[in-house]
Amino acid sequence: MFRGFIYLLLSIISFSSFAFEFSPQQKKNADKLIAEALKDDLGYQVVESLTTEVGPRLAGTEAETRARRWAVKKLKSLGFKNVRVEHFDVPRWTRGIETAEITSPFPQPLTITALGGSVSTPAQGVEGEIYVVPSLKALQTVKANSLKGKIVFVDETMARTQDGSGYSAAVAKRRETAFEAHRAGASAALIRSVGTSKHRFAHTGQMRRVTDTTGDPSVPTAALSAPDADQLRRILNKTGKVRVKVTLTPRTEPRGKSGNVIAEIPGTQSPKEIVMIGAHLDSWDLGTGAIDDGAGVGIVVAAARLVKEVLGKAPKRTIRVVLFGAEEVGLVGAKEYANKHKEELANHIISAESDFGADVVWQFGSNNVAKDKLDIVKAFQEVLRPLDIIPGSTVAYGGPDVKYIREMGFPVAELKQNGVDYFDLHHTPDDTLDKINIDKLRQNIAAYAAFVYLASDMEETFN
Amino acid sequence: MFRGFIYLLLSIISFSSFAFEFSPQQKKNADKLIAEALKDDLGYQVVESLTTEVGPRLAGTEAETRARRWAVKKLKSLGFKNVRVEHFDVPRWTRGIETAEITSPFPQPLTITALGGSVSTPAQGVEGEIYVVPSLKALQTVKANSLKGKIVFVDETMARTQDGSGYSAAVAKRRETAFEAHRAGASAALIRSVGTSKHRFAHTGQMRRVTDTTGDPSVPTAALSAPDADQLRRILNKTGKVRVKVTLTPRTEPRGKSGNVIAEIPGTQSPKEIVMIGAHLDSWDLGTGAIDDGAGVGIVVAAARLVKEVLGKAPKRTIRVVLFGAEEVGLVGAKEYANKHKEELANHIISAESDFGADVVWQFGSNNVAKDKLDIVKAFQEVLRPLDIIPGSTVAYGGPDVKYIREMGFPVAELKQNGVDYFDLHHTPDDTLDKINIDKLRQNIAAYAAFVYLASDMEETFN
Numbered sequence: 001m002f003r004g005f006i007y008l009l010l011s012i013i014s015f016s017s018f019a020f021e022f023s024p025q026q027k028k029n030a031d032k033l034i035a036e037a038l039k040d041d042l043g044y045q046v047v048e049s050l051t052t053e054v055g056p057r058l059a060g061t062e063a064e065t066r067a068r069r070w071a072v073k074k075l076k077s078l079g080f081k082n083v084r085v086e087h088f089d090v091p092r093w094t095r096g097i098e099t100a101e102i103t104s105p106f107p108q109p110l111t112i113t114a115l116g117g118s119v120s121t122p123a124q125g126v127e128g129e130i131y132v133v134p135s136l137k138a139l140q141t142v143k144a145n146s147l148k149g150k151i152v153f154v155d156e157t158m159a160r161t162q163d164g165s166g167y168s169a170a171v172a173k174r175r176e177t178a179f180e181a182h183r184a185g186a187s188a189a190l191i192r193s194v195g196t197s198k199h200r201f202a203h204t205g206q207m208r209r210v211t212d213t214t215g216d217p218s219v220p221t222a223a224l225s226a227p228d229a230d231q232l233r234r235i236l237n238k239t240g241k242v243r244v245k246v247t248l249t250p251r252t253e254p255r256g257k258s259g260n261v262i263a264e265i266p267g268t269q270s271p272k273e274i275v276m277i278g279a280h281l282d283s284w285d286l287g288t289g290a291i292d293d294g295a296g297v298g299i300v301v302a303a304a305r306l307v308k309e310v311l312g313k314a315p316k317r318t319i320r321v322v323l324f325g326a327e328e329v330g331l332v333g334a335k336e337y338a339n340k341h342k343e344e345l346a347n348h349i350i351s352a353e354s355d356f357g358a359d360v361v362w363q364f365g366s367n368n369v370a371k372d373k374l375d376i377v378k379a380f381q382e383v384l385r386p387l388d389i390i391p392g393s394t395v396a397y398g399g400p401d402v403k404y405i406r407e408m409g410f411p412v413a414e415l416k417q418n419g420v421d422y423f424d425l426h427h428t429p430d431d432t433l434d435k436i437n438i439d440k441l442r443q444n445i446a447a448y449a450a451f452v453y454l455a456s457d458m459e460e461t462f463n
Numbered sequence: 464m465f466r467g468f469i470y471l472l473l474s475i476i477s478f479s480s481f482a483f484e485f486s487p488q489q490k491k492n493a494d495k496l497i498a499e500a501l502k503d504d505l506g507y508q509v510v511e512s513l514t515t516e517v518g519p520r521l522a523g524t525e526a527e528t529r530a531r532r533w534a535v536k537k538l539k540s541l542g543f544k545n546v547r548v549e550h551f552d553v554p555r556w557t558r559g560i561e562t563a564e565i566t567s568p569f570p571q572p573l574t575i576t577a578l579g580g581s582v583s584t585p586a587q588g589v590e591g592e593i594y595v596v597p598s599l600k601a602l603q604t605v606k607a608n609s610l611k612g613k614i615v616f617v618d619e620t621m622a623r624t625q626d627g628s629g630y631s632a633a634v635a636k637r638r639e640t641a642f643e644a645h646r647a648g649a650s651a652a653l654i655r656s657v658g659t660s661k662h663r664f665a666h667t668g669q670m671r672r673v674t675d676t677t678g679d680p681s682v683p684t685a686a687l688s689a690p691d692a693d694q695l696r697r698i699l700n701k702t703g704k705v706r707v708k709v710t711l712t713p714r715t716e717p718r719g720k721s722g723n724v725i726a727e728i729p730g731t732q733s734p735k736e737i738v739m740i741g742a743h744l745d746s747w748d749l750g751t752g753a754i755d756d757g758a759g760v761g762i763v764v765a766a767a768r769l770v771k772e773v774l775g776k777a778p779k780r781t782i783r784v785v786l787f788g789a790e791e792v793g794l795v796g797a798k799e800y801a802n803k804h805k806e807e808l809a810n811h812i813i814s815a816e817s818d819f820g821a822d823v824v825w826q827f828g829s830n831n832v833a834k835d836k837l838d839i840v841k842a843f844q845e846v847l848r849p850l851d852i853i854p855g856s857t858v859a860y861g862g863p864d865v866k867y868i869r870e871m872g873f874p875v876a877e878l879k880q881n882g883v884d885y886f887d888l889h890h891t892p893d894d895t896l897d898k899i900n901i902d903k904l905r906q907n908i909a910a911y912a913a914f915v916y917l918a919s920d921m922e923e924t925f926n
Contacts, residue, residue: 052697055571063570107526108518108751111892199662200750200892227895231751234515287663288571288694429574429663432690 020375022383026457029311030383030450036310037446042078043302044438047295047358049074051288051433058285059326060092060256067281071261071297071323078305080263080321088336090326091210092256093117095285096249098222100190103127104243106235112190112222113202113286114248115174116329117210121220125247126151126187132236136173136180145185151244152181152189153224155233160196164356164419170194174205178218188246189221192229194423200225201428204284209330220248258282258325260333265308267456269316274344275456276320276351277304277448278401280327287431291422295436295444296354297323303448307456310449315456317349324401327355331400338404345410350455350462352413353399354444356422358436361447363416365392368409369462376460380413383450387443392416411462413455415447483838485846489920492774493846493913499773500909505541506765507901510758510821512537514751514896521748522789523555523719530744534724534760534786541768543726543784551799553789554673555719556580558748559712561685563653566590566706569698575653575685576665576749577711578637579792580673584683588710589614589650595699599636599643608648614707615644615652616687618696623659627819627882630889633657637668641681651709652684655692657886663688664891667747672793683711721745721788723796728771730919732779737807738919739783739814740767740911741864743790750894754885758899758907759817760786766911770919773912778919780812787864790818794863801867808873813918813925815876816862817907819885821899824910826879828855831872832925839923843876846913850906855879874925876918878910 022030050070057067068085075083093116100110131150133139139154156173159166174194181189195203202223208216224232235242261281267273279296283289304319324333338345350366364384366377374394381391398405398412406412425431485493513533520530531548538546556579563573594613596602602617619636622629637657644652658666665686687695698705724744730736742759746752767782787796801808813829827847829840837857844854861868861875869875888894 048697052694052701053569055565055569055694102518106516106518198897200664200895201662227893227897230897231515231518231895234511238515430690432663432694434661434690434693 020379022379022454022458026454027383030454033306033310033449033453034387034446037306037449038442040302040306040442040445042305043298043441043445044436046074046301047290047298047436048433050297051290051294055288056285057281057283057289059282059329059332060090060258061094064258064282064325068259068261071281075263078301079308081266082262082264085259085261086336086340087257087259088332089255090258090329090332092253094251096120096251098248100222100244100246102235102242103245105239110228110232111200111202111225113204114222114250115178116204116206118178118207118221118248118250119218120249121188121247123249125245127243127245128187130232130236130242130244131186136176139177139180139184142184144183147184147186150186151246152177152184152186153232154189154191155229156192158194158196158423160420162418162420163416167194167423175208178207178221179216181221182217182219186219188219191221191223193223193225195426195428196423197428198226199430200227201430203427204286205427206329211330211332211335220246222246222248258332260325260337261323263321265304265314265319267316267318268314271318272347273317274320274348275317275452276322276348277452278322278324278353279355280333280401281323282326282328284328284427286427286429288433289431290433290436291357291425291431292427293355295358295441298441299354299444299448302445303452306445306449307453315453317456319452319456327401331403334401334404338408345405345408348405348410350411350413351398351402351405352415353401354415354448355399355401356417356419358441359418359421360440360443361387361389361415362418363392364389365396365414365416366394366411367396367398367406368411369394373462376462380451380454383454384447387447389447413451415451417444483842485842485917485921489917490846493917496769496773496912496916497850497909500769500912501905503765503769503905503908505768506761506904506908507899509537509764510753510761510899511896513760514753514757518751519748520744520746520752522745522792522795523553523721524557527721527745527788531722531724534744538726541764542771544729545727548722548724549799549803550720550722551795552718553721553792553795555716557714559583559714561711563685563707563709565698566708568702568705573691573695574663574665574688576667577685577713578641579667579669581641581670581684581711581713582681583712584651584710586712588708590706590708591650593695593699593705593707594649599639602640602643602647605647607646610647610649613649614709615640615647615649616695617652617654618692619655621657621659621886623883625881625883626879630657630886638671641670641684642679644684645680645682649682651682654684654686656686656688658889658891659886660891661689662893663690664893666890667749668890669792674793674795674798683709685709685711721795723788723800724786726784728767728777728782730780731777734781735810736780737783737811738780738915739785739811740915741785741787741816741862742818743796743864744786745789745791747791747890749890749892751896752894753896753899754820754888754894755890756818758821758904761904762817762907762911765908766915769908769912770916778916780919782915782919790864794866797864797867801871808868808871811868811873813874813876814861814865814868815878816864817878817911818862818864819880819882821904822881822884823903823906824850824852824878825881826855827852828859828877828879829857829874830859830861830869831874832857836925839925843914843917846917847910850910852910876914878914880907
């Protein structure tokens with residue numbers, strides 16, 4: 001009797017949660033988009049074109065300017081409307097010499113790379129005894145000015161995870177070491193790379209966001225590749241005392257030019273209502289930015305284009321593609337977009353960014369969706385299920401460049417990619433085109449195409 | 464009837480080929496050595512110690528001198544006798560700046576590394592239009608002095624093979640491009656790395672042997688990583704015309720010091736008869752020489768030591784371990800050894816070198832073994848069969864540093880390793896300790912221990 005009641009209750013809940021359905025025509029269109037996307041070549045061609053014809057494109061540099069020019073030309077040639085650039089300024093940091101060597105007891109070179117935003121050493125470098133700590137936390141407990149003449153080594157590892165949680169746990173080390181090492185009185189700092197690669201690549205990445213600089217003093221700081229961190233650790237274990245010389249000569253100029261590139265497929269019925277899908281156009285300087293974030297650019301551009309091409313006409317709402325500038329140095333483009341479009345954000349029906357590599361989407365989640373609208377999210381999940389995508393969180397992240405939109409309470413979707421191998425390549429010289437599998441890229445395009453079409457063609461909103 | 468005759472014939476051949484047998488005690492000892500070797504820690508400790516405490520050790524440099532000092536100390540501490548260095552001179556080539564960039568049409572950096580023996584560019588580099596050829600062979604057909612102001616790009620790939628045959632086919636490109644490009648009138652040359660890695664590492668390696676220099680003029684020559692060769696090829700395919708700037712500042716000094724380190728377990732009955740197992744002590748400068756050839760050093764040292772330790776006494780013949788110097792720059796130590804020990808080579812019962820990484824031995828072959836002694840080789844193969852080692856060639860290679868011994872007609876054995884992944888790491892910065900799997904290393908040590916024990920304890924000779 002009681003058990004019967006539970007079943008009844010469950011079936012009511014279950015029924016009510018599938019109250020929302022897309023129309024048969026919408027479902028048919030979504031299935032058609034998925035089928036076409038799984039044969040798509042455009043997405044890969046876009047990544048190939050960007051990474052080959054522009055290559056690395058660090059925020060604020062002339063290369064990033066060339067990337068914007070490339071994007072405007074590409075988006076126009078693909079038939080997008082209202083293609084434009086919204087410019088802004090950003091500090092321009094550029095890499096110089098970066099060398100390190102163990103000078104005693106066992107002289108040998110070390111593979112390092114400066115962290116983005118690092119200050120430089122004197123031209124002749126700095127040499128000092130290594131002071132090793134197992135974590136940023138441990139460094140934070142070191143007494144102020146107690147490490148005079150020393151070089152800090154933060155030997156904290158990063159867990160390999162599917163959902164990127166290993167990165168979230170490890171990245172504070174990259175952000176704060178330079179400042180903590182200065183507080184402790186050290187002359188420079190090295191961190192074990194924030195990454196999972198066992199190959200001899202050091203992973204770069206920004207220290208604090210350029211928008212968060214408070215003028216706090218810092219020391220020159222670089223990342224060691226995992227094999228080099230292992231080597232330094234082994235020598236420390238053997239001898240207890242290791243001297244290292246580090247030379248870093250990066251430069252920061254106060255103002256470089258950056259910008260967001262925007263393109264649209266105007267809606268046929270409610271053009272002021274916007275479904276936004278984005279990726280970021282800038283990359284780190286070491287690789288060619290294929291997985292971070294050329295892949296995202298290819299995915300969202302190809303998905304949006306496919307909606308128009310395959311269905312023959314635009315959906316009711318406007319599909320807006322945003323290629324953000326200066327993401328890597330601290331989400332500068334994201335902030336600019338949120339500020340500049342403040343009045344319009346209430347019309348952003350939902351927003352999503354593809355910025356987690358080129359592996360398959362395995363989860364569809366959302367954030368800021370009203371409780372009584374979650375059945376709409378479930379309807380999306382039903383459509384995406386044949387792509388081996390399972391339901392995700394209702395407090396999902398949505399991508400770095402929708403951070404401000406999410407924080408302001410507007411709906412975001414997350415087409416979460418498998419990140420288990422992402423941090424093998426992330427921010428290294430090895431982030432190149434050959435690492436992209438076209439079939440996995442197509443699965444992403446299929447998911448985005450179905451999502452962006454349905455969100456822009458349905459009548460409902462998420463809040 | 465006829466069939467019956469064939470069977471009879473086969474069984475006679477089969478019987479005759481097992482005419483030679485090790486004694487029951489020898490077999491028992493060999494099995495015991497194999498069992499102990501599969502638990503061995505010394506081999507790994509030796510590689511760890513060499514690659515950590517010395518690191519990279521390029522021929523003729525102070526680092527190679529430190530490697531010899533390390534070896535003498537290590538071999539003495541392990542109880543080897545007659546530990547000594549046989550010194551010789553070798554030209555000393557050292558790497559300088561090495562940078563390259565596409566200057567037009569799509570400006571971006573390229574990852575390169577100078578080939579060993581390369582001459583340098585002017586300090587400001589050389590810039591020129593790329594002239595691409597699909598192979599060294601194609602370059603050899605280019606008219607003399609027809610490429611003035613051009614930079615040659617030899618875009619020849621290398622096949623991944625288990626037995627290293629892909630390398631043998633591809634390496635001529637590394638040896639000869641610098642000279643052929645000079646003949647054609649070019650100002651510099653780039654080759655697609657001789658290697659199989661898809662990661663962004665350029666593979667270095669010697670051009671012509673330092674002992675083979677004939678004073679032929681050459682141009683500055685570097686290897687591109689595979690992703691960079693792909694990129695250059697893509698841009699050439701798109702635009703037909705690419706300009707590249709290359710800067711290389713290596714230096715050659717005419718005389719550096721090198722040497723072979725020799726250690727022995729003197730034989731108890733016929734100490735003048737020698738079973739020689741070797742590896743090379745020098746390495747390229749980019750990695751720490753773990754797989755090339757720290758692994759070989761660990762394998763032969765641990766195998767020889769194990770024979771004495773496990774059996775409690777030395778075999779009848781002398782086991783000689785030779786750690787060759789200056790292998791990478793052209794088998795200089797090998798030639799010195801063959802010359803210096805010319806009178807003694809007839810007493811070298813058999814010789815073998817471990818220099819093909821750290822993957823498992825899968826074949827046991829021989830060379831210069833008399834036809835009527837091949838049943839002895841088969842007896843060795845029987846003993847090694849439980850290690851998943853199958854019979855190999857009777858005209859086997861035996862390793863680079865036994866080249867001259869083999870060419871002079873003395874018996875060599877080959878414990879051939881699986882090389883399918885070897886050229887992912889070979890001559891790159893990624894040749895580091897973490898790439899070694901201790902269980903695979905132990906399988907090598909087991910094979911070498913059984914081989915060196917039986918060859919030094921049996922009464923017979925191979926010729």
